Amino acid sequence: MKTQIDIITGFLEGGKTSFIQNMLENAEEQDGKTIIIQCEYGIEELSPEYLNEQKALLLTIEKVEDLTAEFFQLIENTYVVNRIIVEYNGTWTLDKLLKIKLPPKYFIGEVLCIANAKTFTSYVSNMGNIIPEQISNCDALVLTRYEKLDKESLNAITQIVKSFNKKAKIILIEEQNKINKVFSNVYEKQSNKQYQAFIIIVSFWMLYMLLDISQSAVFEGAFSIISTVNTVFLSIIIQAVPFILIGAFVSSILQVFVSDEKIISLFCKNKWLGFPIAAVLGVFFPVCDCAMAPIIARLVKKGVPIPQAVTFLLASPAVNPVVIISTLYAFPDRPIIAVYRIIIGLAVALLAGVVLNLLAIKNETALRNTFVQTSCSNGYLGSIPSAGFRGKIEALFRHAGLEFLNVMKFVVVGAFVSAIIQSTIPKSFIEAHSVFPFAIMIFAAFFMSVCSTSNAFIARSFSSIFPISSVLIFMIMGPMLDLKNLLMISSSFKKKFILKLVVILIIIAFVVFTIVGKVITI
Amino acid sequence: MKRKINIEVLFQLIILLGCAAFLAIALISGNIKNYVHPRFILYLWISVAALIVIGIFIFPSLFKSKHAVHLTPYVILLIPMMTAFTLPANAVNNQSISFGNKTAQEVTTSSIEKTQSETSAVTEQPITTEPAKAEVTTAFSGSFSGDIQIISDDEYMNWYIDCYDNPQKYDGKTVQFKGKIFNFDEAAENEFLPARPCMVCCAADTVPYGFLCRSDEIKSYKENDWIIVTATIKVEDYKGETMPVLYASSLSAATPPEDEYVYYNY
Secondary structure: OOEEEEEEEOOOOOOHHHHHHHHHHHOOOOOOEEEEEEOOOOOOOOOHHHHHHOOEEEEEOOOHHHOOHHHHHHHHHHOOEEEEEEEOOOOOOOHHHHOOOOOOOEEEEEEEEEEEHHHHHHHHHHOOOHHHHHHHHOOEEEEEOOOOOOHHHHHHHHHHHHHHOOOOEEEEOOOHHHHHHHHOOHHHHHHHHHHHHHHHHHHHHHHHHHHHHHOOHHHHHHHHHHHHHHHHHHHHHHHHHHHHHHHHHHHHHHHHHOOHHHHHHHHHOOOOOHHHHHHHHHHHOOOOHHHHHHHHHHHHHOOOOHHHHHHHHHHHHHHOHHHHHHHHHHOOOOOHHHHHHHHHHHHHHHHHHHHHHHOOOOHHHHEOOOOOOOOOOOOOOOOOOOOHHHHHHHHHHHHHHHHHHHHHHHHHHHHHHHHHHHHHOOOHHHHHOOOOHHHHHHHHHHHOOOOOOOHHHHHHHHOOOOOHHHHHHHHHHHHHHOHHHHHHHOOOEOHHHHHHHHHHHHHHHHHHHHHHHHHOOO | OOOOOOHHHHHHHHHHHHHHHHHHHHHHHOHHHHOEOHHHHHHHHHHHHHHHHHHHHHHHHHHOOOOOOOOHHHHHHHHHHHHHHHOOOOOOOHHHHHHHHOHHHHHHOOOHHHHHHHHHHHHHOOOOOHHHHHHHHHHHHHHOOOOEEEOOOOOHHHHHHHHHHOHHHHOOOEEEEEEEEEOOOOOOOOEEEEEEEEEOOEHHHEEEEEOEEEOHHHHHOOOOOEEEEEEEEEEEEEOOEEEEEEEEEEEEEOOOOOOOOEEOOO
């Protein structure tokens, strides 16, 4: 029989002690003692009589250094233990307890963070990295004294918690049955965790075997398709890696070195001047559009209003010097196409910005996590130092790493879909549908995942079949609607917002290009 | 005492360093050119360095224990790494990527115009191709005297561009080069396209760069076979376009060149 250690953490006055009482009273009858390891003194003391009645024993730890492997070994040697509850000190990092090598019979069960709903937000803002560390480690956040809070504040708390730990449950203390649920199926969960990595490795091994089999002559045809898809898939990713790293580092520099106020004032000095500024700012980012997604997410998190930020994002491929040069080379006899690309690209970007402005979409409604103090874009990676130049450099690199990993998973999904579509849609498809150039070009823009810096060369190959206005749709809307890019910004923005943006863009594109089609006839 | 490690950070390190390792191996072996245009090589080396440095900075967190571990996002990232290390880089089969590239059909029918615009692009472009081009011009103008001019794998791109740029120069000349067979929809029975897949940016955007070629021997070869073509160039009208057309005197099977792709520089 294994002994479960549950950890109850959180700040003073959160209600840890009464929560533990609750746990004791709701526990099923068992042999052996319940050991309570108390790491600080709360307001409510557990009286000896009460403990006796609950078959519990109280041990007190005063210094974090006393929490050692030997300490737990001593407990095992001394007592017949049924379960252990650690009332942890809210000012110690959980890492100190979690890293202890426990006796073989012991395992960590649930980690619960108890917090007073009324003071939670201010604690998170003021206590630096301790609360984020605890939340990132906990299975559930238990909120006490929540009754007087309105729905909005509760939502805010949920968002904060989710920004540190996506899977953490939030439990309001009155809901007793939920608490019991947290504690049930622990054994199952424990085995899950231990074998999760194992299962992953086995599944990869099986994939490898499968590929091995597919290499045999029988499957040669299928293998050639798989390997083609794979080559396209990897080439899209490899090509994106340098640019995403640039984006991740720029985003990281903005986060670590540039204050929110500076950035916001750049975009928002004047209500309407912000748009043209945002539109031409892309001139200074002569990189592939893959780099823009992390940058834009950081700008919005730092408080730049959505309409301006989106204008910046959408206009950057139009004014990007590298894009302009590549367009000139792709259509050397028709330099006017590059000019159209700049003008129409800027027009679409500005219109989209203005429409978003009129719809009054707020950053809070568009962002996944509105909690700006979150030091990381997603998840929590230990304490990130920010003091001193050395600390800042360390923060810069770790940030960039997290941002890179965070965005890459969306690139992988996008590249995979694009690779499959590019490799399976038959050659005749596009000719067969040349009657609906708008729809087919928007479709191509979505799925082709070709960088803005090179899509002019692909667009040129359409120019023999499609009118020039349709080719422009592909070139201009491609980087704006690209599936991979949209997935990348979805790492920070809500799906609903992205869907809205896509619909707005398609409508704008339809209107703009209908006009363009009437005006341009070369 | 053995320390517990944070599996999440372990996965992050595997991905960052695995990615750096794959790129470094591909860069050193030259395999990277099957995926992306050589102009990315410098960027990719810098990326390798950046990934390693990030890995070094993340490494200390490996020993910070964590209770709530979420691995699913990292599994997604492991998939391309698995396929990168296990599957070979395949020269992308033209037939299958034709969606974006119009391939043979487009090259022959209406886009000769396009190819010409391409050539002028290169002519006008001062820095990158000029020296190479000058070389080509001297190489070709001197030695065409009725003999067979052998175009090496490396010279192909420059010759191809020059040939569409100044077709008259090559009218009546005999050349020999290596190419891959592409078919196109409106091809007559003896027509095909010996070409080299050309990469603009990455394997997702290759376009075959080749010539309309006529030969009865083509029946004994399949699409995507590599062949050595010995052919005489005639400047002709084909569906309204003036372009060089090859009349092959002989075709012979060949091994693929070291670099299957040619690379378009702009």
